[in-house]
Structures are given as C-alpha cells and as structure tokens.
Amino acid sequence: YATEAPFETKAFRLHNLEQGPATNTTLSRDDALLYYRQMHTVRRMETSAGNLYKEKIIRGFCHLYSGQEAVAVGIKAALRPHDDVITAYRAHGWSHLMGVNPLGVLAELTGRQSGCARGKGGSMHMYTNHFYGGNGIVGAQVPLGVGLALAAKYKGTDGVCVALYGDGAANQGQVFEVFNMAKLWDIPCIFVCENNGYGMGTSAARAAANTAYYTRGDVIPGIWIDGMDVLAVREAAKFAVDHCTSGKGPILLEAATYRYSGHSMSDPGTSYRTREEIQEVRQTRDPITSFKEKIITANLVSPEELKAIDTEIRSTVDEATKKAKAEKEIPLEELTADIYSLDLEKQIRNIDPFNPLPHKRIGEAVNFK
Amino acid sequence: YATEAPFETKAFRLHNLEQGPATNTTLSRDDALLYYRQMHTVRRMETSAGNLYKEKIIRGFCHLYSGQEAVAVGIKAALRPHDDVITAYRAHGWSHLMGVNPLGVLAELTGRQSGCARGKGGSMHMYTNHFYGGNGIVGAQVPLGVGLALAAKYKGTDGVCVALYGDGAANQGQVFEVFNMAKLWDIPCIFVCENNGYGMGTSAARAAANTAYYTRGDVIPGIWIDGMDVLAVREAAKFAVDHCTSGKGPILLEAATYRYSGHSMSDPGTSYRTREEIQEVRQTRDPITSFKEKIITANLVSPEELKAIDTEIRSTVDEATKKAKAEKEIPLEELTADIYSLDLEKQIRNIDPFNPLPHKRIGEAVNFK
Amino acid sequence: KQMTVRDALNSALDEEMTRDERVFIIGEEVAQYDGAYKVTRGLWKKYGDKRVIDTPITEMGFTGIAVGAAMAGLRPVCEYMTFNFAMQAIDQIINSAGKTFYMSAGRVNVPIVFRGPNGAAAGVGAQHSQCYGAWYAHCPGLKVISPYNSEDCKGLLKAAIRDPDPVVFLENEILYGVQYPMSDQALSNDFVLPIGKAKIERPGKHITIVAHSRAVETSLQAANELSSKGIEAEVINLRSLRPLDINTITASVAKTNHLITVEQGWPSAGIGAEILARIMESEAFFHLDQPAIRLTGVDTPMPYTKSLEMAALPVPKDVVEMTKKLLKVK
Amino acid sequence: KQMTVRDALNSALDEEMTRDERVFIIGEEVAQYDGAYKVTRGLWKKYGDKRVIDTPITEMGFTGIAVGAAMAGLRPVCEYMTFNFAMQAIDQIINSAGKTFYMSAGRVNVPIVFRGPNGAAAGVGAQHSQCYGAWYAHCPGLKVISPYNSEDCKGLLKAAIRDPDPVVFLENEILYGVQYPMSDQALSNDFVLPIGKAKIERPGKHITIVAHSRAVETSLQAANELSSKGIEAEVINLRSLRPLDINTITASVAKTNHLITVEQGWPSAGIGAEILARIMESEAFFHLDQPAIRLTGVDTPMPYTKSLEMAALPVPKDVVEMTKKLLKVK
Ligand SMILES: Cc1ncc(C[n+]2csc(CCOP(=O)(O)OP(=O)(O)O)c2C)c(N)n1
Ligand SMILES: Cc1ncc(C[n+]2csc(CCOP(=O)(O)OP(=O)(O)O)c2C)c(N)n1
Ligand SMILES: [Mg+2]
Numbered sequence A, B: 001y002a003t004e005a006p007f008e009t010k011a012f013r014l015h016n017l018e019q020g021p022a023t024n025t026t027l028s029r030d031d032a033l034l035y036y037r038q039m040h041t042v043r044r045m046e047t048s049a050g051n052l053y054k055e056k057i058i059r060g061f062c063h064l065y066s067g068q069e070a071v072a073v074g075i076k077a078a079l080r081p082h083d084d085v086i087t088a089y090r091a092h093g094w095s096h097l098m099g100v101n102p103l104g105v106l107a108e109l110t111g112r113q114s115g116c117a118r119g120k121g122g123s124m125h126m127y128t129n130h131f132y133g134g135n136g137i138v139g140a141q142v143p144l145g146v147g148l149a150l151a152a153k154y155k156g157t158d159g160v161c162v163a164l165y166g167d168g169a170a171n172q173g174q175v176f177e178v179f180n181m182a183k184l185w186d187i188p189c190i191f192v193c194e195n196n197g198y199g200m201g202t203s204a205a206r207a208a209a210n211t212a213y214y215t216r217g218d219v220i221p222g223i224w225i226d227g228m229d230v231l232a233v234r235e236a237a238k239f240a241v242d243h244c245t246s247g248k249g250p251i252l253l254e255a256a257t258y259r260y261s262g263h264s265m266s267d268p269g270t271s272y273r274t275r276e277e278i279q280e281v282r283q284t285r286d287p288i289t290s291f292k293e294k295i296i297t298a299n300l301v302s303p304e305e306l307k308a309i310d311t312e313i314r315s316t317v318d319e320a321t322k323k324a325k326a327e328k329e330i331p332l333e334e335l336t337a338d339i340y341s342l343d344l345e346k347q348i349r350n351i352d353p354f355n356p357l358p359h360k361r362i363g364e365a366v367n368f369k
Numbered sequence C, D: 001k002q003m004t005v006r007d008a009l010n011s012a013l014d015e016e017m018t019r020d021e022r023v024f025i026i027g028e029e030v031a032q033y034d035g036a037y038k039v040t041r042g043l044w045k046k047y048g049d050k051r052v053i054d055t056p057i058t059e060m061g062f063t064g065i066a067v068g069a070a071m072a073g074l075r076p077v078c079e080y081m082t083f084n085f086a087m088q089a090i091d092q093i094i095n096s097a098g099k100t101f102y103m104s105a106g107r108v109n110v111p112i113v114f115r116g117p118n119g120a121a122a123g124v125g126a127q128h129s130q131c132y133g134a135w136y137a138h139c140p141g142l143k144v145i146s147p148y149n150s151e152d153c154k155g156l157l158k159a160a161i162r163d164p165d166p167v168v169f170l171e172n173e174i175l176y177g178v179q180y181p182m183s184d185q186a187l188s189n190d191f192v193l194p195i196g197k198a199k200i201e202r203p204g205k206h207i208t209i210v211a212h213s214r215a216v217e218t219s220l221q222a223a224n225e226l227s228s229k230g231i232e233a234e235v236i237n238l239r240s241l242r243p244l245d246i247n248t249i250t251a252s253v254a255k256t257n258h259l260i261t262v263e264q265g266w267p268s269a270g271i272g273a274e275i276l277a278r279i280m281e282s283e284a285f286f287h288l289d290q291p292a293i294r295l296t297g298v299d300t301p302m303p304y305t306k307s308l309e310m311a312a313l314p315v316p317k318d319v320v321e322m323t324k325k326l327l328k329v330k
C-alpha cells in the first residue's frame, strides 16, 4: 500500500475571495480508511433507518442523508475536538460522526432508551458533545450556530461552529439576519449550505432567484464545492477553519450534493424529479463509490480490505438495528422528566388535575462543564 | 417666469443595471410649485407635531420626517393614481401626500375624531386610499407591500407598490425573504430604502456589514439616489415605475437622506451623532432650501411667490393644529367599534364580565370597492 | 356519503375558488406537490400558477405578502405546512392581519384565512406537536376555528374564506385521512356553517363534555362507552374558539349540571381554562352540581417516545373516568 | 431607601455581570444608547463591547444567536425593546429555548433570560400594547416572571439570570420610572427572590385580589380605598406566571372566601382564566362564597385615543366595584 497519495479536486468557485482552497491535496491511507468507514457507516445506518420506517418502527419523520455523506465526513475531517456543529433535521449522519454510536442513533429513531436522547427527541433531535442537533424548524439552527460560534469567541477558545442548512432553508430571513451579524462582529462561524437541489418538492430554481448559494452571504466570502467529493469538502473546510481562526470572520460554503431518497420517508421523491436523474447521480457521482474507486486506484487500500470493512459495518449496524428494535422504551415516568433543569414545582399537571406527575431530573448536561 | 427649466442631478449608482435614470431632467413651473408646496407642508406639519408632542398633546411615539421630505415628494411625483404605497411609522408626510389633509394627520396625532383613523390608530397608523400605513413593527410593511404589488399584478392593473423602509429595517430577515419572492415572481414592487444614516441610535455602519443598501437585493437591480434632491428621486422613481410596469419585476432604490430630529420625540438625537453633523446637513443639503434656491435661480418661481405659499401653508397647518388640539375624541362607545368588519358576537367583553359593550361598525373600508 | 376531512377541505377550497376569482392559495408545496398533506390536491392543475402559489420556505415573508394582498382586496388562503411554522410569521398574523382593521378605524379590511394542521400528530416530536388554539383565541381581531369532522371542515372553511376578517383555521393532521358522513346539504356548493357557533354532536342529559378538534372524537368515544353504563353525555363540538359559543355550553350545563372540557393543548391559560372561567362568571355556575374539570394535554413538551406520547394526551378512558368521578358512579 | 424599577433592574444586571463572567446582554440599543428605556444604563461603559452587545433590528436572528450562546454555556440576557417585537423571534423562544432541554432528554441546557417591557404603555397604539403573559405561561419548558415593583425586579431578575432554564421576564414600561422602597436586604448583592412564589403584598381577610405586573398597583390602590370602607382585601402579587403559585392563592381564598383576578392582558385564555380554572379544580373552590371573577383588559386591540385607552384597562374603581358586588356591600 501507499501511505499517502495526491488527489486533484474539481475547481472551487469563489466569492469575495482572492484565493481559495488548493485543488490538489494529499490523502493518507489512514484517512482514506477513516472517511470510507464513516461514509459507509452513515449510508448503512440510513438504509437501516429506511427499513425500520417501512416496518413502522420509526414513526413520524425520517429524513435520510444518503447521497450527502461526503459533506459531513469532509467537514468533520477538518474540525478540531473543540469545534461545534449544528444542523437541521437531516441529522443522523452528523450525530454519528460527532460521537453517537449507531445504536444511539438508531434507538433514537425507534424511540428506545439507548437513543442518544433516550428516545424522547426522535429523528430530528439528536445531541452529543459539541453537537447541538437536530432542529425541526427550517432555518432555526443557523442563528443558533452563530450563537455557538459567538460563545467560542467569547470564551476565547479558537473554536469555530459549523452551521449547516439546506438550499430551501437558504431563503429564510433569519439566515440573512445572522449573516449580517456574523460578518459585522467577525464571528467564527462556517455557514454550510448543503444544496441537494430540492427543498422538499421544490427545486432550487423554483425557490430562489439566485441559486449560487455561495454568493448569498453578500459581503461574506463564499466557496462553491463539489459536495460529492469528500476531499474537496475537506480542503474547503480546512480553508474555512483557517479563515475563521485567523480572525477574518465568517465564511460560507456551498456544497453541491444530492439526496437519493425522498424528502422524508413519506415522500416517494419522484413526483418532482425523474428516476433517471436519481439514477444518473448514483451512477456517476456517488460520494462513496467514487471515493472507493479513487483510493483503490491510488493503491491506498485494497478492495478486499474495504469489503472487510463493509462486512464489519454491516454487522455493527445490523446489531444496532436489532437492539434498537428489541429494546424497551423509557418508563412512563420520564414523560415528566427533564422539562426543566431546575424544576420549581415538583409536580407536573397531568391530563386531569388530580393526579399530578413528579418531575424528575435524569439527563446529564453536555454543555455545563 | 420660465415655464420649465433643465436640471442636472447627482450621479446615480447602479447595481445589476446596464443603464440608470437620466441625470438631466426638466422641471415645469407647475411641478416646481407643487413639490415645494408639498415638501413645505410636510415640514410644517412635522414642526407642528413636534410642538404638540412637547405640549404633551401628542402621546406615545412621534417620528418626524423632517429632512426626508424629498424622498416622499419625489416618489409621489412619479406615481399614478392606482399605485400603492406602504411605509413604516415615519408616516405623517406620506399620509398627507397620499390624500390626508393636515387636519386628518394632526388630529390622528392628537387622537381626535377628525384623525384619518378617528384617532384610534395614532402616529404610526394612518391610512387612506392606496396608502396602507403606517406600521409600528420594523420591517413588517415590506412583505405587506409585496403583497399589495402582487394583488395589482393579480388583478391585471399595471399598478406598482412602493414599499419604504429604513436603513435599520434593511437588516430584517423578512425583507430578504420577500426580495427573493418578488424577484422570483416578477412582482411590480419598488423597494425604497430610506437611508437616513441611523436606526434609532445605531449608525448604519454599526448595524450592517454592507451599507450599500441598493445592492442588498442581490439579483434585484438597485439604484442609489441622492435622497435630498427631489428631482433625483423623481427621476429614479419614474425609472422604477417603468421598470416594474414593463414586466421586469422588482427594483430597489436607496435614497440617501437624513433625519433632523431624534428617532422619536423622546430621543434628543444627539448622543450618537454630533450637533455639528445635523447642522451641516441642514445648511448644505436641506431638501427644501436647496430646491428653493434651484427653482428661484432657474426663474421658475419668485421668492415672493414662495413666501406667499409659506404663509398660506403656515396658516393652513396652524388652523389644522388648532382644530386638532381643540377637537373632541371619539365617544367611548367606539372602544369596541371596528374590531371586526363582520362582528359575530354583538357584545364584546368589558373589563368585568357583567357589562359587555356592543360592537359597532363605523369606518368605511377603503379596500373593498 | 362518506368523505375524508382532507377531501372536505379540498372541495371547500375548490368551490370557493370557482365562486370567487379573488380567492387564491399561497404556501409551501401547495401547488405542484399538491400540498404536503395533499389538502390542495388537483387545485394547481385546475387553477394554475396564478391562483395556487408555491413559496420558498419563508413563513414570515409569504404571510406578509398574503396579508398585503388581502389588504388590496384579494382573498388569500395562506397555508402553513403545520401551524408550528406559523410561529415564524405570527407577528404578521397578529399585528398586521389582526389589528389593522381596528387601527384603521374600520378602513382597511384584511379578509384572509390562515390554515394548516395544528396540534399533535403522531411521532413528530416536540417542535411539531404544539396546539396554538389558546394563543390565537387570546387575540381580538382574529376569528379562530378549530373544526372536527368533514362537515365542519367544509362548511367552516367556506365560511372563513367568505368572511371579511382574518380567520385562523386550525386543522388536525391525524383527521385528514378519516372519513365522516356528509349530508346532502353538506355536499352542496352553498354549504356554509356559521363561525362562532358550537354544535351539539351528541345530546345527553347527565354531563356536558366540551371539546374541539380531535378531542371531540375522544369525547364521543367516551360518551359511547358511558352510554353503555347508562350515562348520557352531551358532547359539544366547539368548532370556533373565537368567538367562543358560551351560550351553547351554558344551556347544556343548565340541563346536565356537570361539565368537563377536553383538549389536546397544554393546560395553562388554555381553552378549557377560558371555558371554566366563563362558566364561573356566568349564571351557569349555579347549575353546576360539581366543579367543572379540564382534561388537557400533559403540561410538558411532546416526547417522541410512543408510549409517552400516548400518555401525554387525553384518551376516552380519561373522559370516562372523570365523568364517573364527577357523577360519583363506579 | 427608594429605588426606581429601572434602577433595580439595572443593578440586578450589573451585579450578576460582576458575579458571573458568562453573563452578557444582547439586544437593540442596549450598549451605546444605554437601552431604549435606559435599563442598561452605564453597563456598556463598565463592561464593554464583549458583554453588552448592540444588535441590528433582527429579533429572530439575535434571539437565535443568544439561545445558541446559552447552549454553549453562556448566560445571555436577551433584551427586546418591547415584547411586541419578540413575536418575530417567538419561534426561537419556544422551539429552540423552551423545548431543547426536554428534546435532548436533559442534555442541552438553555440558561437564558428574555426580558423587556410587556403589555400596555401609554399612547403607543395597538401594535405596541400587547401583554404576552398568557402566551408564555401556556408553554412548558419556559419559566415566566411578571414582576411588579423594584424589589421584585431586582430579586427576580437576579434569580432568572442564575436559573439554568430559559426564563421570560416581562417588565412594564410605565413602572420603570416609579420608585418603590427597597429593604436593606434587597439592596445587597445576594438578594434573590424565588421564582414561582407569589407574594402577599397586603394581607386582608374579606377578599383575595390576585394580580401581576402593573395590575398589582391597581389592586393595591383599590385595597386602600376598600379599607376605608372597612373591607380588608388581601392582595397577591403573582410575580411568576409559570410556575403559578396556586398554593398562595388557595390559602388566601380559604381565608377570605372571595376571589378577583386583575390583569391588563386580554381575557380569553388569559392568566385570570387559568387561575379561575385552577380554583374550580381545587379544594379552594369549596371555600368560595361567590364565584370568582376576572377583571381584564377589554377584549379589543388597544386604541390610541386617550379616553378609550383608559377605558380599555382595569382601574382601581373596577376592582372596588367588583369587590363590593361580590361582598354584597353598597
Ligand atoms: C419553518 C419551517 N417551515 C416548513 C417546514 C417543513 N419542512 C421541513 S424540511 C423542508 C424542506 C427543507 O429543504 P432544504 O432546506 O433544502 O433541506 P433538505 O431537506 O433538502 O435537506 C420543509 C419545507 C419546517 N420544518 N419549518
Ligand atoms: C421588530 C421591531 N423591533 C424594534 C422596534 C423598535 N424600533 C422602532 S423604529 C426603530 C429604528 C428603525 O430604524 P430605521 O429602519 O433606520 O428607520 P428610521 O427610524 O431611521 O426611519 C426601532 C429599533 C420595532 N418597532 N420593531
Ligand atoms: Mg435541499
């Protein structure tokens, strides 16, 4: 095996930047294996989630990340342990990358007690250290992300926050409001627009007068990235972290990507786009397949090795899935647990006034240390 | 007298436009007199309003337009009778220009029955045909304005809507949301950012990362205007009306202007800017003084004539002021009038449950014809 | 004839759009996608881009646009994918739509309908399960409707569209797919129900149960069960939350001398609270043999966990037991 | 010692900022302008740009930023120029601040205070006069404070800042300039009042009058007048709307057997409604000699017209007369 190999990424498009990330990069064998493993795990988990939904074990919403793995994995590769991440409801992959094991993700999806939010949050609301969800309200996570970044600056760490949002969310007013404040105050926030072409059933072009999302931060520098190439994403993310930590304020990355599944599991996802379109992306631009080919060709890894990883991941995820299906839900008394960190009433009103429920504290805060 | 005269305006700055309004224009004697009269009336009314506030006859807020008259008068000069206007709380001048006589404005300010909203609306809430207020919530009028313009298009009139907002309001997310929709759907809306340098006590530069407001519509064409020159404003507004009516969608005008008074009457307006700054604008760029000089120099009018107009306006406004002070408020029974256009309860709950008040219908709708 | 709530809403929209050129629909995915919950199915095909408008995900912006269009005399029906998202736009709903008629002393009408699913669905978590009935009912200037079945939905949505004032129309996602009988009258183009009037869904003499939206279903189920035990509950479907038809409630209480309210929303300053307060302030109070009682959602955000979610909302058993308690039967 | 409400709030902020580096203030005009109503006077000079942050007029954006900073462990105090403008941000207050702790099963705390003037001021018209007490009190996950005088403001704002949960702190503009006595204790750095506990402002035995914010003043004035007629009213200052200290109310009612609630907000699904409902559902009900009665703002948007505005809100006379009616005295 080679211990490392050079790669060339697609050209970046720049906005308000003299110079962008380098298009040539080096990938180590370790990183190749890591990214492959991460992307594959996310894909596998989502496949499993999709099945659980069809089996009606996952309820409500279930937004799969399949097709977009390179974005999360590429960004994660550029982050330091003290950097924060926040995203929207398409959060399963990120939750895992930030530290939740497959059981923690899948059991959250099935609403069981090993879920990272004990099954109380559900598909859109997962959390772990330095990962603040998971948000069901389109756009809401972006101001929150700027707040996380502000806190990093306030505390004097050199941490950044990555705030991810979709092409649909990119039209939300609150996003523009915080673009402005982040720039005005030089907040170390990396805005990442994951442009997967659609906000639910609405194509980018039907929702936005300007679909060059990397330019929509106005005076904020922006970079367009081939979001199907984990290395391009990594390079841009590294560049963005440097940008922020050198005190230049926020930066905006647009990652061109694609979602294979419908918007949520209840959306067949084929009324507003053709099956051919999906097929075409899968065949020509799939982030995992293309990465796999690249690293094999570069002799960083062998097909056998990857197959072994595949098998291992499959068994881990299958195991987790089984557990996430079989496990119990938290006990009923947790209905009134953790409404407040410091409950002042002791008793929470029940459906009728005569049988109040005791308030319990259970979770351990990740943000009070 | 000359019947008309040529004038040169300051250069416009253009955004996303090949060609802007012409910088040379012709002003007729009639229009000269009209604009002078309008600007002067607005100024006079505001002076009177300021005094009424100091006498504690006007309560609550009172946002004076003095210094910004050329913006409203210049735009109004370009509008057709079927065009709509909506603005924020700095609405006294616009209310008058759109058809409310000085008594209607001043009595609204004093909360008396001849007020254009019978004294129920107050300083920020005046309405008349094709004029939709008056809004106390920063930014809210901008989406409403796009809705008014959408309605014009829907009904197939060639009407436009002028939606005015301040430099402070320009940072509101909802403004960006409707920029996008207006452009996407080619809505005939003329966005006008009245940049008077401050949103309350915050200078433009402390509130906005990009203070070139005419560029902030992104793909929407924009024009920067010297907002102290009524003719520049008129030319740009005419250009904007043409732009909209020719089906090119929205356009954004930034009028650089200045407010002489504090933000509202309770703000001395001197803690965040110097008295010298105010003095300097008054002396060198006052929209009325500069216009007066121009039209006298061009021999369109004589000083005597203008003095006669001044006297006439003063007496009209003084008269109106006197009436607005002396008049009665509407009777108490109108507390529960016009809550609904079609009241379904007949009785409105009073402070206690035992003495309900009858609901009355009094106002005649301006928008149901 | 049976009809789903979804189809009832759809036909109300369709009929009113045919009847009045000024009526148009605006919201996310309402046109080409046929509505996130398919309430607007077929309308874009039938009426085209002008009258069924897909928006970007910009609730504050498109609500303001809709309100502005109403001020200009159009009759927008502004759809929210759920009312949770209308929180982003609630300033425009309250301050621009709800107060303008009053502030203008009756000069600027705002004839608009804000509609979409409200309250808890199933398994959608805390941010997607809130009931906004009490919030909107709090605010004068608005009319607020919370319909239950297909007839309600058709007759009241048509009434809302024709009404010259801003109307908040709170649907329920779970009921969209449920079929209810439609009378011949209800199938006609002219079927309009009066806003502000409650309906006695089931007459009874022992206790009055007042509910709105899906809680009416809960109450009716409970009433059936009670009936088998010889207790005849009178179930009142509020239909409107503002105005609140207190007369129908007091008349019923005068007869039954017992009152329970049932709602899925949170208790504190909720609809049940308002009803109990009005009863206490009225003559009806003296007809009560027992204090009236609220059954509400538990005072907590909604958990995703299935068993907890089920425990968070009133079920027929809660109504049955409270009734027995009040009537002192075993 | 006398102190204005404004100064009490200011000293609470000042002391807590000194005590805890994580506390910072964010909002419009809070820094260089010293606050639109001067509540933050001097703090920017003292603590600088880092800890007193002027924002653009972007309520939704800066609220989200503040909530995010709280999630990261800071202690933001997020000021709204008035709570009317917080409607633009209410999604962030409810969905991001109020629900995250629960959704994360207790893993992500949101220690934040949302504060600013709430309810009617004087002559500011319909859009600037709304009371949001009932709305926020409706929502679990939040704590809601509606203080009355200087001691309340100091002790409760300090408690709110120290509290690990999101707290909505509803001030009253008219009271900012009013002086109230401050005890020695209240002047100290350690003075913290318990959230969720009401205060008996004036003991009495004939009737219980429950109020919050400026309505406490109205009630106290009424109580004085009643006293001259031999009627001793017990006036309860709620202080907190969530949790609501029902025990203090019921204990009082057990003694006085009569209850009136007084609030400036709208009646429908308001705070008074919640209190009446809770009373009806509790033992206290059986202590009532007469049904309890709400006094509220009139059910209409607020007019600018001075005489109408005055008629839209409860005054002492309303309280006096209702008391006399309930107690059946002339
Ligand atoms: C404020 C708000 N409006 C509407 C919705 C419903 N909704 C959920 S996801 C979504 C589409 C978002 O699209 P995009 O931002 O492109 O993200 P993607 O789903 O493609 O990842 C919509 C409309 C919501 N959750 N919140
Ligand atoms: C949503 C909202 N936030 C805050 C306010 C308080 N406020 C009223 S006017 C104003 C300043 C607006 O400045 P700008 O838009 O520049 O208009 P100008 O007053 O200069 O005409 C502020 C902060 C408000 N009315 N609405
Ligand atoms: Mg998308």
Ligand SMILES: [Mg+2]
Pocket (backbone or CB within 6 Å): B166, B167, B168, B194, B195, B196, B197, B198, B199, B200
């Ligand atoms: Mg300004």
